[in-house]
Amino acid sequence: YPAVFWLAFNMDDAVVGSSRALRQAMCLAFNVEDYIEVLSNGRGQRAVNILPRSFPTHEPAGPGPYYRYDPQAAQARLEQARQELAAAGHLEADGRIPEITIDIGGRDELFRRMGEFIQQQFEPIGIRVKIVLNDWPTLQQKVHNKQCQLYTMGWHADLPDAENFLQLFYGPNIEKGTNNTNYHNPDFDAAYDRIRSMRDSPEREKVYVDMIHMLNEDCPILLLSEPLVYLLVYDWVHNYKRHPFAYGTTKYLRLDLERRRMQGGR
Secondary structure, eight states: OOEEEEEEEOTTSTTTTTOHHHHHHHHHHOOHHHHHHHHHTTOEEEOOSSSOTTSTTHHHHOOOTTSSOOHHHHHHHHHHHHHHHHHHTOSOTTSOOOOEEEEESOOSHHHHHHHHHHHHHHGGGTOOEEEEEOOHHHHHHHHHTTOOSEEEEEEEOSSSSTHHHHGGGOTTHHHHTSOTTOOOOHHHHHHHHHHTTOOSSHHHHHHHHHHHHHHHHHOSEEEOEEEOOOOOOOTTEESOOOOSSOOOOGGGOEEOHHHHHHTTOO
């Protein structure tokens, strides 16, 4: 299942967008392994760069330096964050970092528990978090209107190439709505312009790796998990083959109704 879930920073936000060290600190403070165990019953792997592990460029790019759990390193980056926020005029009078709002795309018990878990991750380093639960259409509308500071999001691959994930951070895609973190890095954009017309080659992979390293440093997202999916297929369902990208395959299924009835079905 080639997908990656994350918390996205709105890079246009005055607070989280103005301090790279704050975003780095928040990544370091989040215990993703516990998050997967508690909220997904262990069904997943920690995401360590923007690409799923099944993608060829994932391994050459390597893990990002801030996509690990290290509270001490988080505290150190937080000191730098206070300096950056003070310089930008966004530090509170008592020296505290302003409360950060995180929007979540769901309202049921699972998402309530997710919000509580997220709050608990940042309390030890002194970051106050307000959780807002939304239904999915409301979250999408708020993201589109740039009304979120942080929000739950992710991406399921359309094709097995790194460009499919990197497009999400291409500056000109902000207006198109594809780049919903509003991330804009001229060096990243120039590299993306190069790879769009390049054939598959070691040279293109090297550019991919450089682009992923830029994202790893700027941290426009707090990486969470690559999900694991388990499927049960009855023996009276034929022609089913799990495909990582294809949609609309239901029309190929064949149901053996007689066998189903023999096993107690209707």
